[in-house]
Amino acid sequence: MAHLNRRILTAAMTVASVTAVLAGCSSSDDAAPTSTTSTSESAAAPTGKSAGERSYADGDYSADGEYGTQDSSIGVSLTLDDGVITDVDVDPHATDETSLDYQERFAAAVPELVEGKRIDEVRLERVAGSSGTPDGFNDALTKIRDEASR
Structure with missing residues (x-):
C-alpha cells in the first residue's frame, strides 16, 4: 500500500511540475496585461502621497521611450x-509590421493599467503579448517623472 501511495504522490508531483513549466513558458498573445506597482494594492484607488514619494507639478507631459537593441521607441x-x-x-513609432502590431496592442491596453494610479507606482512588464514595448514605456515614464518633479 505504501508503494502505491508513493507512486501516486510521484505522479502528482510530476504533473504539477510539468504544468508549472508549461504555464511559465506560455507566450500567448492573448495573455492578460500585467503591471507591477510599488504597493500591494495595485487595483486600489490612490490614497495620497506616501512618505518618500516625489512631488510632481500638475500638467500634460510627453516623452519618447527607447528600448531594445534596434533603436525602437514609443511615444507617451x-x-x-x-x-x-x-x-x-501611447503613440506607436514602429515601421516594421510585426513591431507595429505589438505597439498598437500595447497602446490599447495601457490606459486601463495606469489611469488612476500614482505615477510613482507604475512600472509595466509584459502587456498585450509585448515584453519589449513596456521597457520603452517605462523609459518615457522616467523622463516624464524627471520633468514633472522640477
Missing part, C-alpha cells in the same frame, strides 16, 4: 493631477 503623453495619471496616450 499623459496628464498628471496631484501625482496621479488621469489620462494617457
Whole structure:
C-alpha cells in the first residue's frame, strides 16, 4: 500500500511540475496585461502621497521611450493631477509590421493599467503579448517623472 501511495504522490508531483513549466513558458498573445506597482494594492484607488514619494507639478507631459537593441521607441503623453495619471496616450513609432502590431496592442491596453494610479507606482512588464514595448514605456515614464518633479 505504501508503494502505491508513493507512486501516486510521484505522479502528482510530476504533473504539477510539468504544468508549472508549461504555464511559465506560455507566450500567448492573448495573455492578460500585467503591471507591477510599488504597493500591494495595485487595483486600489490612490490614497495620497506616501512618505518618500516625489512631488510632481500638475500638467500634460510627453516623452519618447527607447528600448531594445534596434533603436525602437514609443511615444507617451499623459496628464498628471496631484501625482496621479488621469489620462494617457501611447503613440506607436514602429515601421516594421510585426513591431507595429505589438505597439498598437500595447497602446490599447495601457490606459486601463495606469489611469488612476500614482505615477510613482507604475512600472509595466509584459502587456498585450509585448515584453519589449513596456521597457520603452517605462523609459518615457522616467523622463516624464524627471520633468514633472522640477
